[in-house]
């Protein structure tokens with residue numbers, strides 16, 4: 001899907017375990033200005049229900065698993081994140097809903113900008129309107 005894709009991250013393995021380095025603009029398509037993580041999520045929680053106007057993010061499931069439904073234009077796709085070896089790139093104007101959290105997931109998120117509530121579109125109808133104006 002345009003504006004949403006899985007990225008295979010580098011993994012450096014040794015007998016002592018694995019290490020994944022992530023460098024902004026090299027391993028992911030933007031400079032990292034903010035990092036946050038989501039944890040302690042009940043299995044039946046459903047999060048998200050928003051899109052961003054400018055923000056680029058990569059979501060990485062460090063432990064456990066969860067699913068994300070992404071909508072961009074007329075496309076909709078469900079991604080399952082269950083490995084720290086993959087990141088889900090989510091660009092601007094992607095409506096996302098996160099669900100099916102399993103096994104006490106820890107979700108690391110790398111973001112291209114500081115937290116700014118005015119960048120969020122939390123109303124689905126407004127999201128559709130803005131998408132229609134911008135992308136037809």
Ligand code: T46
Nearest residue numbers: 034036038047048049050052057059096098109114115
């Ligand atoms: C996203 C998904 C993957 C802050 O104060 N600073 C922050 O950096 C963030 C990310 C959130 N907040 C506040 C805003 C809300 O009052 O924390 C509260 C929970 O945020 P939200 O309801 O947006 O959480 P999610 O899990 O629905 O969404 C978050 C990110 O906000 C969002 O950008 O893509 O994780």
